Amino acid sequence: MAFQASHIPPDTLGDLGRSVSAEESDDSMSVEAPFTGERIGDVPACSPRDVTAAVSRARTARTEWSSWSIERRADVLSRFHDLVLDRQAELLDVMVLESGKARRDGYEEILDVATNARYYAARAEEFLRPRRRDGAIPLATKTMEYRTPVGVVGVITPWNYPLTLAVSDAIPALLAGNTVVLKPAEETPFTALLAAKLLREAGLPEDAFRVVTGWGDEVGLALIDAVDFVNFTGSTETGRTVAERAGKNLVKCSLELGGKNPMLVLDDADVSAAVEGAIRGCFTNAGQLCLSFERLYVQDGVYDRFLPRFVERTRELSMDPSFDYDVEVGSLVSERQFEKVRNHVDDAVSKGATAVVGGNARPDVGPYFFEPTILTGVTEEMTVAREETFGPVVAVTRFSDDEDGIALANDSDRGLNASVWTTDSDRGWEIARQIDCGTVGINDPYHAIWASVDSPMGGMKDSGIGRRHGREGIRKYTESQTVAEQRFASVAPPRRVPTKWYARAMTGVMRLFKRIEEGW
Missing domain, CATH: 1.20.5 (Single alpha-helices involved in coiled-coils or other helix-helix interfaces)
Incomplete structure (x- = not known):
């Protein structure tokens, strides 16, 4: 065991916790290390009045920040890009310490945040510049479209990707001239607070990015009531509450919600490549990834070759409470998440499913470790068949022909991510276009999709509304304003x-x- 975080300077967590402005509340929340279940620090449990104060400060700061040119704002985010890469060791140690994820999975967050900062710093001016539009009468009417910032953006994030989800959606909001108030998950506040510190070091005005820590049912709802736009990532159930509250306030929102994602392995697939894709797609971040696959459908022609290899590779995966890069599977984040995963597996097995590998808790490794698990024989009456497990658990099922596979993939009220594995590119594209998901990878689980930041990303059906990335990912944080001048020959x-x-x-x-x- 190599349980140490050598890159975190002494009292860093204490300093980060004290950086939260919580003048209206004396309460605090403890944060634990999933590797051991031990307390690692405390942050304020902010009150609704603290949220109101933070939003007020952000609203005041917006006057200055939005007056900066886009080029000047982009310079700040460009410096932040460099700081994230330069300080990655400290960021990774804090992420691993409070989330329990494998370090290699945390590094994906470093790459993501840096990529988004670089992309939007380079493209923001193009996406937001005023545009000439066709007027009512050619030559006689001059019409322009402008993009103006919405105001203060509230960002509410989960614990599974504490750096990516805290910052990558905030970057385009900031570049558009908004200020941001972030409410991170109770389990992982320190990563968000460290990111806020780096943004200030990069030159962002202090109140342009505020962090409020606290309980979701108080702080989250208060934030929705106070801001001009809500960006939420989390469960579908909580997303409905966020959307209802935002709608009541006539505030726009963007929601990326849960998935029950399918992966199809066709009969002409490269089996070895598909197995490796399934390993990454099912067990990255111990399955605590909204894009991960919990339903794996394998066509008859390759099923008997695929499953044994997939089982063998899964059995080989290393688990350890370590800060080193060589660990492949980390811990679940909390006792609550651990119990959910264990209950889903126990329910399936008790109703006739078979855990062909895994299926057990690993208290010898750490309190919330659970073995990567492959289930066969999963049927509709099992909880794992329909509900999102959000852990290292996947159900493998045979299918016959392409139509059968597409029907199985679409048999869900979620529609976030999917994957198709085949050596026939045309066949892969044809099937991908028939799957009702916001993103579909061909011979890739999610990396190519996520890293293609020039293209919008989000869910269909109950997996959300709105998009991140690309032009849509920054323009959603703006209001369009049309100004038209009638020079002569009135339309009236x-x-x-x-x-x-x-x-x-x-x-x-x-x-x-x-x-x-x-x-x-």
Whole structure:
């Protein structure tokens, strides 16, 4: 065991906890290390009044921040990009310490945040610049579209990716000229607070990015009531509450919610590549990834070759409470999450499913470790068949032909991510387009999709509304404003011209416009 975090300077966690402004509350929350279940520090349990104060400070800061040119704001995020890479060891130690994830999984967050900072710093001006639009009357009407920041953006994040989800969605919001108030998960506040510290070191005004720590049912709801836009990542059940509250306040929201994601292995797939893809797609971050696969469908022609190899590779995965890169599977985040995973597996096995590998807790490794588990014989009456487990558990099922596989993939009220494995590219694209998910990877579990930040990403059905990444990922944090100048030849009827004559003339003009647009 190599349980040590050598890159965290002494009292770093204490300093981060004290950086939260919580003048209206004397309460605190303890944060534990999943590797051991021991307390590692405390943060304030902010009150709704603390949230109101933080939003007020962010609203005041927006006046200065939005007055900066996009180029100047981009310089801040460019420096932040460099700081994330330079200080990755400290960031990773804090992430691993409070989330229990494997270090290699934490490094994906470093890459993601740096990629988003670089991308939006380079593209924000292009995405947000004023645009000339066709006027009502050619030459006589000048029409422009402007993008203005919405105001203060509230970001509410879960514990599974404490750096990525705290910062990557905030980056485009900041570049658009908004300020941000972040409510991180109770389990993982220190990563968010360290990220906020690095943003300030990069030159972001202090109140442009505020962090409020506390309980979701108090702080989260108070934040929704106070801000101008809500960005939420989390469960579908909580997402419904967020959407309802935002709708009541007539506040826009963007929600990335849960998944019950399918992976299809077709009969012409490269079995070795598909096995490795399944390992990454099912067990990264101990399965605590919204994009991970919990339903794995394998076509008859390769099922008997695929399953034994998948079982063998799963059995080989290393588990350890370590800060080293060589560990493949980390801990579940908490006792609550551990009990959920164990209950799903026990329920399935008690109703006739078989755990062909795994299926057991590993208290010898740590209090919340659970073995990577492959289930066969899963049926509809089992909880694991429909509900999101959010752990290292996958059900493997045979299917016959392409139509059967597509139907199985779409047999869910969730639609976040899917994957298709085949050596026939045309077949892969044809099937991918028929799967009702916001993202579909071909011969890749999720890395290519997630890293393609120029393309929007989000869920269909009960997996959310709105998109992150690309043009949509920054423009959602703006309001469009149209300004039109009528220079001459007013669209309205001239004062002394009878309306009947005006209508006749305009009808002729409309027909003329159509002929011009159709190319005569």
